[in-house]
Amino acid sequence: MTECRVQIEKVEKTFRDFWGRARVRAVRGVSFDVAAGEVFGLLGPNGSGKSTLMKMMLGLLRPTAGQIRVLGQSPDTTAIRARIGYMPEESSLYPFLTAEETLDFFGQLFGLEAAERARRVEELLAMTGLAHARCRRVGEFSKGMARRVCLAQTLINDPDLILLDEPTAGLDPVGSRQVKEMIRALAQRGRTVILSSHLLADVEDVCDRIAILYHGLLCALGCVNDLLEEHGQIRILLPALDPAVREESLEWLRRRTGAVPLWEHPRKDLETVFLETIRHAPPPPEGASGAAVEEEAPLAPFLKGKGESAPP
Amino acid sequence: MAFRLDIFHALVVQSVRESLRQPVILLVTTVAILLAALMPFMTAFQFGEENRLVMDGILALHFLLGAYLAGAVSQLGLGLDLQGRAAGLILCKPVRRAEFFLARFTGVLVVLALFSFCLWTAAVLSQQIGPLEHGEDERAGLIILAAVAAAHGISGMINYRRGSPYAEWSFFLLPIALGMALSFLLIRDLRADVASAGRVLASGVRLLPAFGLVYLGLGVLAAAAHTLAARFSSAPVLAGFMTLLLVLGLSLEPLIHEWRGAVAESLRVMGIAWLMPSWSLFWPADALYAGRSLPLTYLGWAALYSVTWTAFFLSVGTAWFAERELG
Numbered sequence: 001m002t003e004c005r006v007q008i009e010k011v012e013k014t015f016r017d018f019w020g021r022a023r024v025r026a027v028r029g030v031s032f033d034v035a036a037g038e039v040f041g042l043l044g045p046n047g048s049g050k051s052t053l054m055k056m057m058l059g060l061l062r063p064t065a066g067q068i069r070v071l072g073q074s075p076d077t078t079a080i081r082a083r084i085g086y087m088p089e090e091s092s093l094y095p096f097l098t099a100e101e102t103l104d105f106f107g108q109l110f111g112l113e114a115a116e117r118a119r120r121v122e123e124l125l126a127m128t129g130l131a132h133a134r135c136r137r138v139g140e141f142s143k144g145m146a147r148r149v150c151l152a153q154t155l156i157n158d159p160d161l162i163l164l165d166e167p168t169a170g171l172d173p174v175g176s177r178q179v180k181e182m183i184r185a186l187a188q189r190g191r192t193v194i195l196s197s198h199l200l201a202d203v204e205d206v207c208d209r210i211a212i213l214y215h216g217l218l219c220a221l222g223c224v225n226d227l228l229e230e231h232g233q234i235r236i237l238l239p240a241l242d243p244a245v246r247e248e249s250l251e252w253l254r255r256r257t258g259a260v261p262l263w264e265h266p267r268k269d270l271e272t273v274f275l276e277t278i279r280h281a282p283p284p285p286e287g288a289s290g291a292a293v294e295e296e297a298p299l300a301p302f303l304k305g306k307g308e309s310a311p312p
Numbered sequence: 313m314a315f316r317l318d319i320f321h322a323l324v325v326q327s328v329r330e331s332l333r334q335p336v337i338l339l340v341t342t343v344a345i346l347l348a349a350l351m352p353f354m355t356a357f358q359f360g361e362e363n364r365l366v367m368d369g370i371l372a373l374h375f376l377l378g379a380y381l382a383g384a385v386s387q388l389g390l391g392l393d394l395q396g397r398a399a400g401l402i403l404c405k406p407v408r409r410a411e412f413f414l415a416r417f418t419g420v421l422v423v424l425a426l427f428s429f430c431l432w433t434a435a436v437l438s439q440q441i442g443p444l445e446h447g448e449d450e451r452a453g454l455i456i457l458a459a460v461a462a463a464h465g466i467s468g469m470i471n472y473r474r475g476s477p478y479a480e481w482s483f484f485l486l487p488i489a490l491g492m493a494l495s496f497l498l499i500r501d502l503r504a505d506v507a508s509a510g511r512v513l514a515s516g517v518r519l520l521p522a523f524g525l526v527y528l529g530l531g532v533l534a535a536a537a538h539t540l541a542a543r544f545s546s547a548p549v550l551a552g553f554m555t556l557l558l559v560l561g562l563s564l565e566p567l568i569h570e571w572r573g574a575v576a577e578s579l580r581v582m583g584i585a586w587l588m589p590s591w592s593l594f595w596p597a598d599a600l601y602a603g604r605s606l607p608l609t610y611l612g613w614a615a616l617y618s619v620t621w622t623a624f625f626l627s628v629g630t631a632w633f634a635e636r637e638l639g
């Protein structure tokens with residue numbers, strides 16, 4: 001395995017009341033590592049400590065016990081945050097700033113040059129489908145649009161480590177598919193992604209490994225494929241058969257294996273149906289106000305890394 | 313990582329921009345300027361008194377509404393950042409907590425400086441109005457109204473044309489419009505009567521230290537508000553603490569006077585006075601009486617006092633903010 005980007009060792013977090021008494025034990029002795037280039041999923045019911053764990057990785061909260069190393073250093077080190085992108089679970093942006101001003105401001109916090117900033121803002125607005133809403137105040141954005149701005153600010157510094165707290169919550173199916181594609185594309189280019197989500201299908205689609213937390217305890221940890229694969233069964237897919245041929249084949253299988261095979265018409269998932277509908281919808285009317293839905297979500301060129309950026 | 317001026321600058325600009333887009337800040341400033349313009353008329357009608365009442369009134373406006381602004385800008389800035397969690401979004405970037413805290417405070421100082429400048433120009437202009445029964449120059453009052461109307465009108469137009477934020481533009485145009493109004497008055501007087509222009513200029517210069525003094529006091533209040541906002545970010549709680557501090561600082565003055573009577577001017581009294589937040593120190597109205605100006609040494613001492621208290625509040629605030637969990 002390649003080097004570790006995040007190391008979490010026996011981390012505990014206890015929230016205390018005014019008198020210093022323990023009130024909530026949000027995280028209890030959690031340990032795991034996340035390797036470079038990995039997409040790591042944090043799962044768990046509400047209040048199981050996922051967001052708390054992420055905030056500790058960023059130095060916003062301090063662990064009560066245990067140790068966290070991020071990019072080889074303590075999360076309190078200011079300089080390493082230049083290599084981290086964080087998307088919080090609430091899109092807590094400045095309501096009076098426009099989308100463009102918001103991204104520009106966050107770019108300034110990384111000390112990016114004005115020209116470079118302008119380029120990245122442009123590319124991120126295009127990537128998140130908000131180019132036409134750039135001059136509108138973020139405060140008047142819909143929840144999903146604000147989420148897109150929040151995602152864009154996460155990537156403005158082209159981070160090595162990306163922490164996404166429920167990135168697809170509030171996004172339309174096209175948006176969430178784009179986010180998933182983007183996560184995969186970033187991981188392929190060596191970035192490490194840690195995400196939390198309640199949408200298990202999303203986690204299944206993008207994560208290499210997952211951890212399941214419950215009441216602050218780490219209950220399961222492993223590769224998604226290992227955890228999901230049912231080794232005792234197989235599924236065979238065929239074009240629809242004539243009923244007589246079908247019955248004959250099933251009968252043959254029954255005789256050969258002794259098991260009772262089941263058959264069904266595979267179902268499309270709702271995501272596929274939704275995406276097909278949008279694809280065949282009439283073009284947007286003049287002055288459309290929502291987020292633009294593109295067939296392909298282009299990864300902003302500056303995120304593609306050296307040698308892969310768009311030709312001049 | 314070393315201190316980065318460009319990042320600090322970005323934080324200050326953002327801080328100022330965000331507060332200026334809050335309509336309440338513009339509302340308070342506009343009301344303060346209009347009241348300053350109306351002051352000569354009000355005092356003339358009600359008390360039939362001399363010009364001094366006008367100046368007392370405008371300085372009171374400057375201090376009280378400035379104190380309100382100090383609290384409001386701190387709450388709308390740092391307070392809302394902490395409540396709405398935007399602070400977490402900024403502090404997960406390469407920004408130190410102290411940097412963020414101090415940049416936000418600098419933003420409050422910039423807003424208060426613009427506010428103070430507006431009130432100073434309004435005061436100089438309304439000085440030219442004079443008591444009404446002498447029928448001196450009520451046109452100066454009209455000029456203030458015209459400047460305010462122009463600032464609001466132009467920003468309204470810009471907002472209509474380009475959708476730029478109305479409150480921010482108005483707030484920036486107000487000092488410019490008032491400054492232009494003052495220049496207009498000066499140029500007009502220069503043409504007609506050089507002595508009169510000199511009087512306007514002299515009154516401006518005479519009033520400047522007085523408004524500077526109140527500004528120093530507002531700086532201390534802003535530091536206190538900002539520090540309290542780091543701990544108690546909700547508006548009503550912050551307002552409660554600020555009122556307490558204001559009342560405390562105002563009621564300390566008679567106490568100090570009494571001590572002074574008992575232990576005449578001893579060093580101990582001076583020390584005690586220095587150890588308490590006192591707002592009347594920043595109250596220059598008496599010193600301005602009968603065309604006098606504020607002694608510069610007094611201004612120097614007040615500046616030292618103000619800087620000491622500001623530094624005290626800010627260090628407490630920085631420490632609070634550094635240990636605060638941003639959950």
Ligand SMILES: Nc1ncnc2c1ncn2[C@@H]1O[C@H](COP(=O)(O)OP(=O)(O)OP(=O)(O)O)[C@@H](O)[C@H]1O
Pocket residue numbers: 015024025026044045046047048049050051052053089639
């Ligand atoms: N600042 C805080 N003060 C006190 N308790 C807190 C604080 N932040 C979180 N908690 C508690 O810690 C526990 C874990 O919260 P956390 O936000 O990490 O859960 P989560 O797994 O992200 O849940 P969700 O899926 O709802 O986002 C909860 O019981 C929560 O009430």
Ligand SMILES: [Mg+2]
Pocket residue numbers: 050051052089165
């Ligand atoms: Mg959460």
